[in-house]
Amino acid sequence: MSAEVIPLPKRGEGKEPSLAPILNLTATAMNSVNAIILDRMQSEIPLIPSLAGHLIAGGGKRMRPMLTLAGGELVGYNGTRHHKLSAAVEFIHTATLLHDDVVDGSEQRRGKSAANIVFGNPATVLVGDFLFARAFELMVEDGSLKVLKILSSASAIIAQGEVDQLTAQRKIETSEERYLHIIGAKTAALFAAASRIAAVVAECSDAEEKALDDYGRNLGIAFQLVDDAIDYDTGTADMGKDRGDDFREGKMTLPVILAYARGSEEERRFWQDAIAGFRTEDEDLAHAVELIRRHGAIEATRERARHFAQRACDALSIFPDGRARQAMVEAAQFAVSRGY
Template sequence: MTADVVPFTRKQPTLDPMLALTASGMNAVNTVILERMQSDIPLIPRLAGHLIAGGGKRLRPMLTLAGAALVGYEGTRHHKLAAAVEFIHTATLLHDDVVDGSELRRGKAAANIIFGNPATVLVGDFLFSRAFELMTEDGSLRVLKILSHASAVIAEGEVSQLTAQRQIETSEERYLHIIGAKTAALFAAASQISAVVAECSDEHERALEDYGRNLGVAFQLVDDAIDYDSSAAEMGKDQGDDFREGKMTLPVILAHARGNEEERKFWKDAVMGHRSDASDFDEAVRLIEKHHALEDTREKARHFAQRAIDAISIFPDSKARAAMTEAAHFAVARGY
């Protein structure tokens, strides 16, 4: 363990403090979400509602609300902006499920399986449009720039991941760049905009952006570890999806780099799609465990979580800071 990482030898962390901190604000955010997902075309609210009501953690909009509490903002502008953040996230999930051919999302049938790919893509476009309506209604060009840039970066990250798919030579550096774009960019923007609406100093704005970005990287690292973790309590998706789709995530990158010639051949065949049945997935899990790739992936996640915690250390102790610290611990310790 590196010297700058605090060991997570504490009670099992939860999102409860974050949920309590943001409960009132999330009621307002959910009201905006329900209002803005409506349409005269019945399929749109049906499909959007299938995913939005699907039991997600809503962590991204909670970051906007928690950040506002951290800096003492007492207005309401952040409610619509948090809803915009959730719409951006939901739109990307709908598009991702089509690209990946996913069958499950949060333990339920993915929207594309129920409604078909064309409708799923188009409703994702609708939600993106709703997000931009909410941004422009806020009236801040700074907020619009942050969230629109994050949307572009997310799309770039998804394209980069697509081009890295089934590419066994994908490096750890490229992998971290991909997840920094496709996941961490929205975490960073969601946190940063709370400082913007509160008209905070540049230092405080950077601190919240750094918190979100590092938390997002930690969150995605753990997501990628869970896909190969046979002890994960709840998946919320098909375990082994990443394996079958030939995604080069950190557990695979580490196990491949540390393997012998025979093991490297297995990984090459698997990533190319030639080894993808249940027994092949079991072998992948065995090799990942053999080379401690899950442990080291979670260790790297702890490093980024600690960086997130350090980023908000410039703020005074408060319930908001404690809740955001607990959320960073939760992001690493979770099994789903």
């Protein structure tokens, strides 16, 4: 149980990492979570399950509830309390996606029309609110004030991260540090909380709770870094997100921050104009992608993602080796190998 090194193989070393082990590990419990999700997104107002179902039934990897369930397996939890809490986590995530799509004016989500396009902004905002409230109802039913504290705090941090991202939008001077702070809040806080609550329901030690939090948080950062790399990596399969959205919205993600830092004077002028919103044509996006490639900014972003994925794996070293830990390590490897 003492700390050991869990190496993260590089691409090409060994087999392609896959989500299959963690999916298998959590499959039975996930069926129960899905049943709770379907049951609790119902309402006497038919528009609510229609809109929520459009997004929830429309795929999605259920990454966050999967972390809660996998964490439960890792610590040998035999109960079912974490099923309801996993549904709560997915509701919080779904609420933020719905609001994000309104905020960004998204057209696509998970490979189909975003809810705001199909149902309009008003309904999308309000159904997000409903799911958020429902998430808290589920937590209250569970009855753990500690879980409530973790997830209410994460929710406040997510909202702050989203506002911070909005504030940094179209600001070319945004630093890598600020970017990491933003994704730590908007993405990693919920990954961390989702993992941590598994240790809470299983009444683990503080160290184990902290370890699961660290795993989730670092995985979340790795995950977002790769998402942001993929948005400029035209060689990869489409992830169901509009390619180039970040560029057109003037979002300051790491590939841009790095390409800007490494760019010539002329390139910097291009980035200033582009992020300010004066270069939004397809040819501008193509030029941006070319500059990002020229400066190795995709690979550098992925390399940082590997760093956080490694830290996620390291955090697991206090737990005994076994099926659950191996699945969670491979999930971290998968997170950084996506989109190649």
